[in-house]
Amino acid sequence: MSTVVAALFAPHHAGAHATTTQPAVVTTDNETPILYDDEAGGNASGDDPAIWVHPADSRKSLVIVTAKEGGLRVYDAGSRELQSLPATEAPRADAAAGRYNNVDIAYGISLSGRRVDVAVVSDRYNDQLRFFVIDPAGTAARTPLTEVTAPDQSFLFNPDREAVDEERTAYGLAIWQPRPGETYAVVTQEGTTTVATARIVESGGGLGYTGVQRLSMPSSFPLPDGTTWVPCEEPGVLPQLEGVAVDQASGVLYAAQEDVGLWRLQLPLGSGSRPTLVDRVKDFGIHDVYDDETEECQPVDPKAKGYGGNLLTADAEGVDIYYGPRSTGYVLVSSQGDDRFAVYERQGRNRPLGSFLVKGVGGVDDINGSDGLAVTNRPVDGYRQGLLVTHDEPETGPDVDADRDATNFSYVSWGAVARAMGLTVDTRAGNDPRFP
Numbered sequence: 100m101s102t103v104v105a106a107l108f109a110p111h112h113a114g115a116h117a118t119t120t121q122p123a124v125v126t127t128d129n130e131t132p133i134l135y136d137d138e139a140g141g142n143a144s145g146d147d148p149a150i151w152v153h154p155a156d157s158r159k160s161l162v163i164v165t166a167k168e169g170g171l172r173v174y175d176a177g178s179r180e181l182q183s184l185p186a187t188e189a190p191r192a193d194a195a196a197g198r199y200n201n202v203d204i205a206y207g208i209s210l211s212g213r214r215v216d217v218a219v220v221s222d223r224y225n226d227q228l229r230f231f232v233i234d235p236a237g238t239a240a241r242t243p244l245t246e247v248t249a250p251d252q253s254f255l256f257n258p259d260r261e262a263v264d265e266e267r268t269a270y271g272l273a274i275w276q277p278r279p280g281e282t283y284a285v286v287t288q289e290g291t292t293t294v295a296t297a298r299i300v301e302s303g304g305g306l307g308y309t310g311v312q313r314l315s316m317p318s319s320f321p322l323p324d325g326t327t328w329v330p331c332e333e334p335g336v337l338p339q340l341e342g343v344a345v346d347q348a349s350g351v352l353y354a355a356q357e358d359v360g361l362w363r364l365q366l367p368l369g370s371g372s373r374p375t376l377v378d379r380v381k382d383f384g385i386h387d388v389y390d391d392e393t394e395e396c397q398p399v400d401p402k403a404k405g406y407g408g409n410l411l412t413a414d415a416e417g418v419d420i421y422y423g424p425r426s427t428g429y430v431l432v433s434s435q436g437d438d439r440f441a442v443y444e445r446q447g448r449n450r451p452l453g454s455f456l457v458k459g460v461g462g463v464d465d466i467n468g469s470d471g472l473a474v475t476n477r478p479v480d481g482y483r484q485g486l487l488v489t490h491d492e493p494e495t496g497p498d499v500d501a502d503r504d505a506t507n508f509s510y511v512s513w514g515a516v517a518r519a520m521g522l523t524v525d526t527r528a529g530n531d532p533r534f535p
Contacts, residue, residue, distance in 0.1 A: 120409045120410075122439050122453070122454045122455050122456045123453065123454070123455040123456075123516075123519035123520045124455065124456055124457075124458055124519060125455055125456075125457055125458070125511060125512075125515040125516050125519045126457070126458050126459070126460045126515065127457055127458075127459060127460070127463055127466075127509050127510060127511045127512075127515075128459070128460050128461035128462070128463050129177070129178050129463065129509065129510040130178055130459070130463050130464075130491065130494075130507050130508065130509045130510070131145075131162075131164070131172070131174050131178040131180070131507045131508045131509075132178070132180055132507065133494055133498070133499060133505050133506075133507050134166055134169060134172075134494075134505065134506050134507055135500070135503045135504065135505055136167075136169075136503070136504040136505075136506070137503055137504065139503075140169070140503065141166075141168075141169045141170075141185075142167070142168035142169055143166040143167070143168070143169025143170070143172075143506075144166060144167045144168070144169065144492075144504065144506055145164055145165070145166055145167075145172075145470075145490050145491075145492065145506035145507055145508055146164075146165045146166070146167055146199075146200055146201065146470050146471055146490060146506075147164065147165045147200065147201040147202055147272075147417065147470065147471030147473075147490065148162055148163070148164045148165075148202070148471055148472065148473045148488040148489070148490065148508050149162070149163045149164070149202045149203050149204050149218065149473050150162055150163075150204070150473045150474075150475045150479065150486060150488060151163060151204050151216060151218070151233055151237070152475055152477045152479060152534070153235075153237045154534070156237075157477065157478045157479050157480055158176070158238065158480045159236065159237030159238045159239055160175075160176060160237060160238070160479045160480060161173055161174070161175065161181070161233065161237055161238060161243055162174045162175070162176070162178075162473075162488050162508070162510075163202055163204075163218050163244070164202065164488075164490075164508055165199040165200055165201060165202050165220065165471075166186075166199065167186070167198050167199060167200065167223075168186055168196070168197075168198050169185075169186065170183065170184045170185040170186040170187075170197070170199055171183070171184040171186075171199055171202070171218070171220065171231070171244065172184075173243045173244055174508075175238045175480070176479050176480035176481060176482060176486070176510070177480070177481075178508075178510060181238060181243055182242060182243050182244060184231070184244060184246075186198055186199050186222075186224075187246075189222060189225040189227060189229065189248065189252075190248055190249070190250040190251070191225065191227075191250060191251050191252065192251060193260045194225065195224045195225055195263075196224060197222045197223075197224055197225060197229065198222065198223040198224040199220045199221070199222060199223075199229070200220075200221045200222075200223050200269070200270055200271070200272070201220070201221045201270070201271050201272040201273075201341070201471060202218055202219065202220045202221075202272065203218075203219055203272055203273050203274040203284075204216060204217070204218060204219070204233075204274065204533075205217045205219055205274045205276065205282050205299060206276070206533050206534075207276075207279070208282055208299065208301075208306065209280065209301060210232065210247065210301055210305075210306060211301075211304060215232045215233070216232070216233040216235070217230050217231065217232055217233065217247075217299075217306065218230075218231040218233060218244060219231075219272065219274060219284055219299070220272070221269040221270060221271070221272040221286055222269060223266065223268045223269055223270065223289065224263075224266075224268070225254075225263065225268075226254040226255050226256055226257050226263045226268035226269050227252045227253070227254060227255055227269060228248075228252065228255070228269070228272075228284055228286070228297065228299075228307075228308055229246065229248045230246065230247050230248045230249075230299075230305065230306040230307075231244040231245060231246050231247065232244070232245050232246075232247050247304075247305045247306050248305055248306065248307070249302035249303050249304075249305035249306055249307035250303065250305070252307045252308060253308075253311070254268075255268070255269045255286055255288075255295055255297065255311060256268060256269065256288045256291075256293065256295065256313075266289060266290070267288055267289055267290045267291055268288065268289055269286050269287075269288070269289075270286070270287045270288055270289040270339065270340075270341055271286065271287035271340060271341035271342055271343045271354075272284060272285065272286050272287075272343065273285045273343040273344050273345050273352070273418075274345065275296070275345040275347070275350065275352075275366060276347055276532075276533065277347075277350055277366070281298070282298070282299045283296045283297060283298050283299065283366075283367075284296065284297050284299060284308065285343050285345060285352060285366070287339065287340040287341055287343060287354070288339070289339055290335075290336045290337065290339055291315075291337050291339060292315050292316040292317065292318045292337050292338060292339065292340065292356070293313055293314070293315055293316070294313070294314050294315075294316060294340060294343075294352075294354060294364075294368065295311055295312060295313045295314075295368075296310075296311070296312050296366070296367065296368050297309065297310060297311045297312075298310045312367070312368045312369060313368070314368040314369065316340060316354070316356065316362065316374060317359075317374070318330075318337045318338055320359070320383075320384070322384050322406060323406065326386070328383070328384045328385075328386065330358040330359060330387075331358075331387035331388065331389055331396035332358070332389070332396075333389065333394070334389065338356055338357065338358045338359055339356070339357060340354045340355060340356045340357070340362075341355060341357060341416060341417075341470075342354070342355035342415070342416050342417040342418040342432070342433065342470075342471065342472075343355070343418060344418040344419045344420050344430070345366065346420055346445065347531075347532035347533055348422075348426065348532045349365075349426070350365060350366045350367075351363055351364070351365055351366070352364045352365070352366050353377075353418050353420070353430055353432075354418070355414075355415040355416055355417070355418050355432055355433075356415065357413060357414035357415055357416065358380060358413045358414065358415075359376070359379065359380060359383065359415070360376055360377070360378050360379040360380050360383060360407075360408065360411055360415055361376070361377045361378045361411065361415060361418070361430075361432055361441075361443070361449075362374045362375065362376055362377065363375045363377050363449060377430075377443065377448075377449045378408045378410060378411055378432075378441070378443070378449075378451060379406065379407045379408045379411070380407055380408070380411045380412060380413040380415055380436075381405070381407040381408065381409065381411065381412050381413070381436075382405050382407055382412075382413060383405055383406050383407035383408070384405040384406035384407065385398050385400075385403045385404075385405040385407075386398065386399045386400070386403065387399065408451070410432075410434065410439075410441040410451055410453070410454050411432065411434045411436075411441055412434050412435070412436030412437040412439070413435070413436050414435045414436060415432055415433070415434065415435070416432070416433035416434075416435045416469065416470045416471065417431075417432070417433040417469060417470055417471040417472035417473075417489070417490065418430065418431065418432050418433075418472075419431050419472055419473050419474045420445060420474070421445070421474050421475075421476055421485070421513065422445075422476050422530040422531040422532070423445065423476070423523050423525050423530055424525055424527070424529075424530055426445065426446045427444075427445060427446055427523065428444075428445035428446075428476075428523075428530070429442050429443065429444065429445055429452070429522060430442070430443040430444075430445055430449060431472060431474055431487070433469040433470060433471070433472050433489070433490075434454065435468050435469060435470065438456055438465070438466060438467050438468060438469070439454040439455065439456045440454055440455050440456070440457075440469070440472070440489070441453075441454045442454060442455070442520060442522070452520065452522070453520055455516060455519055455520055457489070457509065457511055459496075459509070462496070463496075463509065464491070464494065464495045464496040464499075465495075466489055466491045466509050467491060467492060467493055467494075467495065468491075468492045468493065469489045469490050469491060469492070470490040470492065471489070471490045472487065472488065472489040472490065473487070473488045473489075474486070474487045474488075474513065475513075475531070476513065476524075476525060476526055476527075476530050476531060477526060477528060477531065477534070478526055482510070482512050482513070482514075483514075483526070484512060484513050484514030484517070484524045484526060485512070485513030485514065485524065485526060486510060486511070486512065486513060487510070487511040487512075487513055487516060488508055488509070488510055488511075489508065489509055489511065490506065490508055491506065491507050491508060491509050492505075492506040493505055493506065494506055494507045
């Protein structure tokens with residue numbers, strides 16, 4: 100077996116050490132208002148959340164989510180909507196109305212002589228980043244978010260507007276803050292395997308970015324049987340990555356390649372480190388062909404077993420990190436294909452620990468097909484043992500119009516997850532490198 104194949108199929112990458120393939124079950128009774136992806140609903144389709152933790156009063160913490168063409172929504176810990184921001188035109192000469200895909204929080208950025216916390220957003224229709232200062236009053240603010248994007252920022256992945264309009268543009272996003280005064284965005288590109296980093300800088304009284312670096316992740320994979328596996332996609336599309344998260348203490352990037360699995364890569368890009376495939380989706384290695392008529396991929400051999408793990412069912416989507424003491428904690432991944440959430444150790448080789456699913460109670464529906472997620476070990480208002488927020492699609496229930504595309508976000512107590520899976524709860528601020 101070649102070195103490359105051996106690295107891909109070493110036992111600690113296979114998910115085989117998870118204690119059980121049966122998911123734990125946790126419950127939630129808290130979800131945000133329904134978003135509808137149609138003209139009447141402002142074409143709002145929920146996708147990705149971020150949690151801003153107030154430094155002194157957890158009751159003032161915010162949950163900020165993307166709604167694609169519907170812009171941004173801001174909620175409190177009780178899932179009450181505090182602000183709705185439209186996906187406006189980017190501040191550029193060739194502007195288009197935005198499509199906000201992913202969001203993350205940058206803490207303590209310098210702007211106009213003060214330190215501010217910022218919601219950073221990927222804008223697919225303008226292939227760039229957008230920046231929104233967070234009012235330090237949090238839930239008590241009249242307008243929690245205010246845009247401060249500097250004008251005429253460069254495209255992240257494309258040479259010109261004509262290329263941008265092909266929509267191979269900014270997609271997944273995470274913030275990396277390796278040291279005080281230095282902040283980067285890690286961004287993936289829709290429909291390709293490219294990952295980029297860009298340094299966030301002050302520009303003309305606003306925020307922009309510079310120094311874009313790019314790296315292409317693998318798109319084909321050698322298998323133990325001597326064949327090469329290429330994940331089946333639409334013609335002209337490569338197996339894209341979306342969900343990304345950076346361990347702020349180690350600089351390790353975790354990236355979910357939707358039809359492949361979970362990667363680990365040491366930042367900065369170009370440092371010489373090779374990406375490691377932590378875990379593989381269940382149908383990894385099954386050869387498919389694309390059917391133009393049905394626009395679906397079908398297995399060449401319906402009986403093929405493949406070489407996948409047992410925790411991720413494509414698509415592998417949202418990723419975030421629960422910080423425990425020192426290097427401990429957990430990496431969480433949305434297993435969209437089976438409505439579950441996979442959990443891996445943060446330290447070492449990211450040993451898989453199992454998965455859980457979320458059932459709704461008290462009139463709240465189960466979480467289906469989750470895309471983005473966010474987790475914090477810090478108390479957030481009534482969530483005294485930490486908070487997990489996750490996308491839910493489709494949103495279901497008696498109050499949902501079944502003829503419309505409905506999404507929203509659900510809040511889950513980390514304490515409930517920890518009890519169900521035998522995980523750690525440690526709410527000390529010092530665990531999270533973002534909070535000195």
